Amino acid sequence: MVAMTGMSGRRMYAWLGPLLGILLVGLLCLMPLMAVAAAEQDSSSWYESELDVTGSSKGAEGTNRRTPRETVRNFVALTEAGEYERAADFLNLADLPPSERVARGSDLARQLGLVIDRQLWIDWAGLSARPDAMRDQGSANHPLAGQARRDIGLKMVKVKGQAYEIRLGRYKSEEAEPVWLFTPQTVENIPILYRAFGPHRFEVYIPTPLKQRLGGLRLWEWFALPMLLCVLLGLGFLINRMIRWLGHKAKSPVLRQAAEKTRIPLALVAMAIAAQLFIKLGVSFSGPATNIVRPLLVIIIVSGLGMTVLKIIDAVLNRVTLRMIGEIDDTRSIKKRELYTSIYALRRVVVLVMVAASVIVVLIRLNLFESLGITLLASAGVVTVLLGIAGQAVLGNIMASLQIALAKPVRIGDSVLFEGNWAYVESIFYTFIRLRTWDERRIIVPVKYFISQPFENWSVKDARIMKTITLFLDHRADITLLREVFIELAKQDEGVIDHHTLAANVTRHTRGGQEIAFYAMSPDPSTAWAMAxxxxxxxxxHVRTHHPDWWPSERIDADDVNARLAAAAKETSGPSAD
Known part of the structure; x- marks a missing residue:
């Protein structure tokens, strides 16, 4: 037994030795490949660059460039302090000839500092403080979470229709650690950006003490912004009054209505355009003010122009409606009521198109597609859920309104009976329907609720309506005589048509009398109501004058009276004595 154990142990050691040798040789062969892979992975986190481009003062105080946040913070601090030669160490000047890098570097740093001051509202918390600029793993919605980056975009601006970006890149030379610098493309675009967004002509007249910063803005901006607002409000008031005066002088009703409806949007557009011209030609505000004022002006201009176009279209459609149709009610033909409903549907389509176009223009003008695209795609599910919950009622009413516009189960001017109210459909809006009752009351009904409830449309095919007139008379009333009288009187009434449809019948009979219904046809519900x-x-x-005995009277049964008298006598006598 011992001998067998020794033999198996010697055999195991015999093949284990060669196996370990093979593994060791394989590991030695894989080590160079792993080193190359690691080097390739590291090189994907930066761009290779020359030593004189990345600079030699990376360890000096105030020029730390290990992270994007350090680079931007120190560059801004140096340019504000006027140390442009040191600030040039934050620019990648690889595209400049070596002989010009020292001479032009400081001037380019000065220009870029002024552009950043006037165009960027820096989100310091959003700038990465990591050397590899890796996004936080907690940003699960972002597709780049957990990946190292070697370039970061700070700002995208447009100059004369061309897009220019201020961007940071990570660069490494052979004998230095990686550093973050403004990219060569940004350096190349600095003169263009400086001419577009640098100091303007009137800034030279501003006293130096007023150029000191207070709360993110310069002192003179705290005075200029309220003054600019007051001037713009005065300009808007004058334009509003001028358009109103021109509208009163116009001879055309369309021009008068269009001027009355568009004077406020046009005043807003003029104010925004004047503000943009002042900012473009007069002075250049700081980054925080610019990033608030410029988008606001774009939104005001786009929305104001959109509202102006909508008001003009609305005025034209109103005029066309009044000229071709006039005041709409159920006396109008079906074609006119359908045309009126189609015009309202056209208005809704125009509004939707204008709103969508305005939103797209604002997004394009503010360069929001690039910054919001990924976020919107990542959060599309959340937005869909929120819209489904918060906007369910509004979206449901809008879809119901479009359904009415397309299917036309009810048209503007139709006479309907809705929940016991006889009314005309006066207007069909996005979210509600306005009904006008015969006594000039207005009933506002949500479109979705109106469609989901049964209603009578008395004008769905023809406005004609059969009206029923009900009288309750005694048993002695002669239905044959009343029928003849009713037909003779109805033929003389101007609101009765189709005389062959005149009729009278007993529709109900009780102990108290009989119910007699008279039927007459009218051309439309309003005429039918007056005719009835x-x-x-x-x-x-006629009954009051010729047959007063036909009025219903209460009849009393003798047996019933005797039973009631006996019951009353028993109650008054009280309980019998024992």
Missing amino acids: MRLREVMLD
Whole structure:
């Protein structure tokens, strides 16, 4: 037994030795490949650059460039202090000839510092403080979370229709650690950006003490912004009054209505354009003010122009409606009511198109597609859920309104009976329907609720309506005589058409009397309502004058009276004595 164990142990050691040797040789062969892979992975986190481009003062105080946040913070601090030669160490001057780098570097740093001061509202918390600029792993919605970056965009601006970007890149030379610098493309675009966003002509007249900073803005800006607002409000008031005066002088009703409706949007547009011209030609505000004022002016101009176009289209459509159709009600033909409903549908389509176009223009003008695209795609599910919950009622009403515009189960001017109210459909808006009752009341009904409830459309095919006039008379009333009288009187009424449809019948019979219904056809519900009132009055007058005994009277059964008297006598006598 011992001998066998020794033999198996010798065999195991015999093949284990060669196996370990093979593994060791394989590991030695893989080490160079792993080193190359690691080097390739590290090199993907930066760009290779020359030593004189990355600079030799990276260890000096105030010029730390290990992270994007350090680079931007120190560059801004140096340019504000006027140390442009040191600030040039933050620029990648690889595209400049070596002989010009020292001479032009400081001037380019000065120009870029002024552009950043006037165009960037720096989000310090958003700038990465990591050397590899890796996004936080907690940003699960961002597709680049957990990946190292070697370039970062700070600002995208447009000059004369061309896009220019201020961007940082990570560069490494053979004998130095990686540093973050403004990219050569940014350096190349500095003169263009400086001419577009640098100091303007009137800034030279501003006293030096007023150029000191206070709360993110220069002192003179705290005075200039309120003064600019007051001037713009005065300009808007004058333009508003001028457009109103021109509208009163216009002979065309369309021009008068368009001027009245567009004077406020046009005043806003003029104010925004004047503010943009002042900023472009007069002075250049700091980054925080610029990043608030410029987008606001773009939004005001786009929305104001959109509202102006909508008001003009609305005025034209109103004029066309009044000229071709006039005041709409159920007396108008079906084609006119359908045309009126189609015009309202056209208005809604125009509004939707203008709103969508305005939003797209604002996004393009503010360069928001690039910055918001990934975020919107990543959060599309959340936005969909929120819209589904918060905007369910509004979206449902809008879809119901479009359904009415397309299917036309009810048209503007139709006479309907909705929840016991006889009314005309006066207007169909995005979210509600306005009904006008016969007594000039207005009933506002959500479109979705209106469509989901049953209603009677008395004008769906033809405005004609059969009106029923009901009288309750005694058993002695002669239905044959009343029928002849009603037909004769109805033929003389101007609101009755189709005389062959005139009829009278007993529709109900009780102990108290009989119910008699008279039927007459009218061309439309409003005429039918007035006609029914007149015929009811004349029929009542006929019964009152010629047959007063036909009025219903209460009949008492003798047996019932005796039973009631006996019960009353028993109650008054009280309980019997024992």
